[in-house]
Amino acid sequence: MISNLSQNRLLLQGNEALVEGALAAGCRFFAGYPITPASEIGEILSVRLPQIDGTFIQMEDEIAGMGAVIGASLAGVKSMTATSGPGFSLMQENIGFACVSEVPCVVVNVMRGGASTGLPTHPAQGDVMQARWGTHGDHPIIVLAVSTVLDCFEITVRAFNLSEKYRVPVIVLSDEMVAHTRETVTLPSLDEIEVIDRISPSVPPDWYVPYKDNSRGVPPMAAFGQGYRYHVTGLVHNTHGFPTQRPDEIKAFTNRLFRKITQGFHEIQMTRSFMVEDAELTVIAYGSVARSARRAVIEAREQGIKAGLLQLITLFPFPRHTVESVLRQSRAVLVPEMNMGQISREVKRVNQGISHVEKYNRIDGRLITPDEICLSLRKL
Amino acid sequence: MSKDMAKLIHKYLRHDKKFPHVWCPGCGNGIILGALIRAIDRLGLEKDEIVLASGIGCSGRMPVYVDFNTLHTTHGRALTFATGIKLANPSLTVITIMGDGDATAIGGNHFIHAARRNLNLTSIIINNQIYGMTGGQHSPTTPYGCFTATSSYGHIEHAFSIAELAVTAGAPFVARCTVYHAKMLDELIEKAVRKRGFSVVEVISNCHVQFGRRNEMGDPVTMMKWFRDHAVTVENSSKMTSESMEDKFTIGILTDVEKPIYTQEYDKIRRKAKM
Numbered sequence: 001m002i003s004n005l006s007q008n009r010l011l012l013q014g015n016e017a018l019v020e021g022a023l024a025a026g027c028r029f030f031a032g033y034p035i036t037p038a039s040e041i042g043e044i045l046s047v048r049l050p051q052i053d054g055t056f057i058q059m060e061d062e063i064a065g066m067g068a069v070i071g072a073s074l075a076g077v078k079s080m081t082a083t084s085g086p087g088f089s090l091m092q093e094n095i096g097f098a099c100v101s102e103v104p105c106v107v108v109n110v111m112r113g114g115a116s117t118g119l120p121t122h123p124a125q126g127d128v129m130q131a132r133w134g135t136h137g138d139h140p141i142i143v144l145a146v147s148t149v150l151d152c153f154e155i156t157v158r159a160f161n162l163s164e165k166y167r168v169p170v171i172v173l174s175d176e177m178v179a180h181t182r183e184t185v186t187l188p189s190l191d192e193i194e195v196i197d198r199i200s201p202s203v204p205p206d207w208y209v210p211y212k213d214n215s216r217g218v219p220p221m222a223a224f225g226q227g228y229r230y231h232v233t234g235l236v237h238n239t240h241g242f243p244t245q246r247p248d249e250i251k252a253f254t255n256r257l258f259r260k261i262t263q264g265f266h267e268i269q270m271t272r273s274f275m276v277e278d279a280e281l282t283v284i285a286y287g288s289v290a291r292s293a294r295r296a297v298i299e300a301r302e303q304g305i306k307a308g309l310l311q312l313i314t315l316f317p318f319p320r321h322t323v324e325s326v327l328r329q330s331r332a333v334l335v336p337e338m339n340m341g342q343i344s345r346e347v348k349r350v351n352q353g354i355s356h357v358e359k360y361n362r363i364d365g366r367l368i369t370p371d372e373i374c375l376s377l378r379k380l
Numbered sequence: 381m382s383k384d385m386a387k388l389i390h391k392y393l394r395h396d397k398k399f400p401h402v403w404c405p406g407c408g409n410g411i412i413l414g415a416l417i418r419a420i421d422r423l424g425l426e427k428d429e430i431v432l433a434s435g436i437g438c439s440g441r442m443p444v445y446v447d448f449n450t451l452h453t454t455h456g457r458a459l460t461f462a463t464g465i466k467l468a469n470p471s472l473t474v475i476t477i478m479g480d481g482d483a484t485a486i487g488g489n490h491f492i493h494a495a496r497r498n499l500n501l502t503s504i505i506i507n508n509q510i511y512g513m514t515g516g517q518h519s520p521t522t523p524y525g526c527f528t529a530t531s532s533y534g535h536i537e538h539a540f541s542i543a544e545l546a547v548t549a550g551a552p553f554v555a556r557c558t559v560y561h562a563k564m565l566d567e568l569i570e571k572a573v574r575k576r577g578f579s580v581v582e583v584i585s586n587c588h589v590q591f592g593r594r595n596e597m598g599d600p601v602t603m604m605k606w607f608r609d610h611a612v613t614v615e616n617s618s619k620m621t622s623e624s625m626e627d628k629f630t631i632g633i634l635t636d637v638e639k640p641i642y643t644q645e646y647d648k649i650r651r652k653a654k655m
């Protein structure tokens with residue numbers, strides 16, 4: 001299937017490329033509930049997964065979709081779901097469960113406009129903070145943003161790899177514009193793609209301590225039915241997986257959840273720099289806005305402005321070191337977003353007076369154009 | 381304690397790790413746990429092949445005590461996790477344990493859809509007619525007129541009948557029992573696990589602490605007597621008039637029919653997809 005496809009140049013929609021990425025990464029289970037603009041992902045997987053002995057199931061709602069995804073992953077199968085704002089809200093409690101019980105899975109949120117039912121067929125970036133903090137309590141999570149059809153393939157593969165390696169849910173933020181735009185792409189062939197699988201325990205079952213710390217902070221994971229009987233719970237648990245109320249065990253547990261991500265920070269954080277070497281004015285953007293920003297930087301350069309672009313792929317953990325170095329070299333930084341200003345807050349948090357940070361926001365369901373960004377740069 | 385039971389405890393419970401348990405003395409949950417491990421033992425299943433998944437509540441604490449693959453999910457969602465596990469590895473025997481609030485309030489949607497969908501799962505529902513864990517608020521099975529922490533003036537809503545709900549939603553095997561009828565209970569659980577398809581066992585149980593105390597049945601024995609006097613077997617109920625059945629409920633197998641199983645149907649889809 002994909003190996004045939006991948007030799008070709010293909011005209012694909014973002015959602016289609018995302019499916020190819022998921023399958024290439026080894027995803028064999030999808031559970032979800034239809035919602036625009038994410039529906040194509042489930043629809044295509046309902047055709048593709050049974051062809052390769054995988055499973056697609058349409059559940060009764062997104063809460064159920066997320067539960068089934070965690071269940072399948074616990075039984076050893078790479079799993080994902082895809083949704084948009086309203087469904088993403090419903091998934092939050094179970095996403096927290098996956099964080100706390102450290103079950104790898106990928107959740108795609110094809111963002112649409114507005115709060116509540118919002119603007120179903122218009123793009124937006126309003127769910128950025130929800131992706132980081134949507135489920136209650138302190139928890140680690142990884143959030144990635146895609147900006148092109150090729151990203152939809154490559155970053156989805158990365159999402160699965162990070163999820164498996166760190167035993168953490170990975171949220172892929174797409175938007176209506178990336179999801180539905182068709183672009184010609186050449187997908188890498190399967191042997192060019194690095195695929196990472198979770199590490200299984202190598203000790204005999206009697207020695208298995210399912211949540212025991214190690215140098216990476218990521219314990220090996222046994223699948224249900226593999227002979228390692230253990231307990232999985234959303235309650236704070238000790239190294240044996242059993243609920244605990246002991247302050248020392250609670251602290252050790254929570255600290256390890258955060259430490260595993262901090263230790264992997266350099267691998268997890270992904271950014272793209274475009275003409276930043278000598279930039280005096282830098283745009284920090286992600287998702288479909290990064291495309292307009294790239295064009296704007298070219299136009300600005302033509303007008304004699306030394307502009308550059310730092311594109312964020314990883315939104316959380318926030319790539320603060322890269323952002324900080326850009327802040328240090330730039331006279332001013334512009335953060336255009338299709339929301340009221342969510343990542344600009346993070347940039348300001350890192351800034352601490354180093355540079356001047358300006359935001360530019362659109363929330364009317366329309367894209368931010370290169371001209372608008374260019375104009376904003378000129379005003380800086 | 382009989383020697384046999386001691387053996388079962390040793391074999392199936394995490395006796396050295398997880399006890400004492402959190403349940404109140406005399407809680408019906410212990411009887412159900414006993415019935416479950418007796419049924420599993422008779423079925424001769426390997427512990428490695430069994431998944432016991434629960435939601436949240438006093439009932440939800442059961443998995444932690446047994447030496448299977450155990451999963452304590454979110455409130456009401458046990459069946460959704462179980463669905464993913466079963467689809468990912470159909471060779472596993474997947475059993476869910478839920479409370480009445482868990483299964484029919486917050487998880488009601490999943491419950492009816494699981495019954496309709498017909499995966500080969502077993503659902504044991506502990507119906508104590510109250511929210512035990514959170515301190516005795518009314519549940520979808522609290523009878524009309526009863527007193528709870530959130531119906532101090534008497535409950536004005538009408539109760540679900542869980543087993544009948546499961547039948548209507550399409551579950552091919554549905555049984556009801558009480559913790560007073562403990563021997564019948566392990567037989568029903570055994571049959572339910574053996575059944576190929578979605579099977580439901582509703583167990584009427586005593587929460588004398590949160591339900592009984594507020595409704596003139598403050599100890600387990602009084603509640604047990606109530607179960608004894610109000611439960612009628614399916615066979616006997618057919619010989620009774622509807623008036624004499626009015627304050628009674630039936631126990632036994634309510635339905636046992638054949639229906640195509642989801643995973644078998646999905647295998648057909650896989651074959652079609654590959655053509």
Ligand SMILES: Cc1ncc(C[n+]2csc(CCOP(=O)(O)OP(=O)(O)O)c2C)c(N)n1
Pocket residue numbers: 436437438439440455478479480481482483506508510511512513514519587
């Ligand atoms: C989403 C959510 N809402 C509320 C709760 C609080 N809560 C915990 S158990 C429970 C009710 C338990 O009642 P039931 O399901 O009947 O089980 P029992 O405790 O009686 O066994 C509630 C409301 C929760 N854990 N999660």
Ligand code: SF4
Pocket residue numbers: 402403404406407408409438439508512513586587588589590
């Ligand atoms: S509160 Fe009720 S259901 Fe919970 S353990 Fe006590 S008696 Fe059992």
